[in-house]
Amino acid sequence: MCKGSAITIFVILFTLFLLYYEMDYEIGWLRILSKTSSFIAISTLSMSFVLSIRIRLIEVLFKGLDRAYIVHQILGRSSLFFMLMHPILLAASYGWDKDIMSIYFIPGKSLYHTLGLLSVITVIALVALTICFNYKYDIWLYTHRLMIFALPLAILHSIELGSEMEYEPLQYWVIFVSIVGMISYAYKVLLYNRIGSKSQFTIEGISYRGDITEMSLGPLEKCSDIKPGQFFFVRFPDIGGEMHPFSVSKIDKKQSLRFSIKRSGDYTSEKLLNLNIGDRATLYGPYGMFFEDAHSGQENVYFVAGGIGITPFLAYLNSFDGKGNKNIRLIWTVSNIEEAVYEQELEELQTSIEGFSYEIWLSKINGRLRAKDVFDLYGEDERGNLWVYICGPGNLNHALSADFYSMGIPASNIKVEYFTLK
């Protein structure tokens, strides 16, 4: 388990420890569970805000911003579950008494119960929107940000109505955790654009390969060291304020960066096409720790790329200095051969890097790639001594990492880069 997850679990358990220390156990198990739910909900919601900030510390603690976002998502959904359970368990503890239920579930009967109810409704509405509707990302982002209102409402509700909050250590701890959550949120929404670590670049070249827009960006100022496998949140002021994450697909010696951007939605298929050479780019980052351990004597390495997930591997191979891995085998799964626009580049890398070989897997012809197919292609390495790096769409990442694990590759040897932060 990474340090970040351990800290998150500690925050939740410590909150429960303080709650149970002062708890009146005579109130019955349903009310005990109800109170437990409410405190878990507050701590998970607060921590979910903390984990959404894009700072180096979070990245180091979770071994990658993408992993922190996965925990952020789990916490957000857990807070919804526990927020819902709180009034339901409480109503059950009163034998579903209609008068009591009306206080819990009908707004306006009591101010502080109404605040709690509003908090639950806010979270339900926003998480339901995320899960059920495939909104455009920017619309989703604006609605998602409203989530912050749930936290102060829940805190006011629990301070006023939760008898345990009279126990000062619990009260101070809960207020502290939620203030950290709210400050993190305020930083991300109000300050990150202005004070987040960023560098100015200019567009030096634009070209198109199939449905990929390739952009070469040259630095206008000194930028922090960039490692292969890292990504930036990129903003092009000439086409608006949106910021999108893209991995570097090649790092040139003068720190010019190549990005390979697949056309997928309105930003990448339309707005981006209005850019011209000489336009400015602001790059926030770099982030990412995909290849953090790649130089520590890993002899046999499989790189598995799905579609545009090839970009971090291209950056790695293009910067490869011959140290570290001995045998790198890359398998790139694409729907059809027209999508394999970097085949020529891979061919050249195969010639220049000793021990590197690649295969293209056409999923329209061969079906979905499985771990077994990779072993069939490359033969059996000693499985405990094999490292697997996977980057592609979410479903490919999940399916293949589970597949490799079930075929005997230790979880610690399977590294996955997620191309989604939602």
Ligand SMILES: Cc1cc2nc3c(=O)[nH]c(=O)nc-3n(C[C@H](O)[C@H](O)[C@H](O)COP(=O)(O)OP(=O)(O)OC[C@H]3O[C@@H](n4cnc5c(N)ncnc54)[C@H](O)[C@@H]3O)c2cc1C
């Ligand atoms: C760490 C990381 C590295 C990535 N590297 C590359 C890359 O090298 N090349 C490439 O083509 N794509 C990459 N992506 C994916 C890329 O960010 C999305 O395809 C792009 O933002 C889609 O924007 P859109 O509006 O055109 O499409 P939409 O259809 O609006 O979005 C498609 C999906 O992209 C994600 N997304 C959209 N906008 C944002 C945003 N502002 N911030 C975060 N996520 C967003 C959401 O999950 C959304 O569901 C990467 C993503 C991540 C998280």
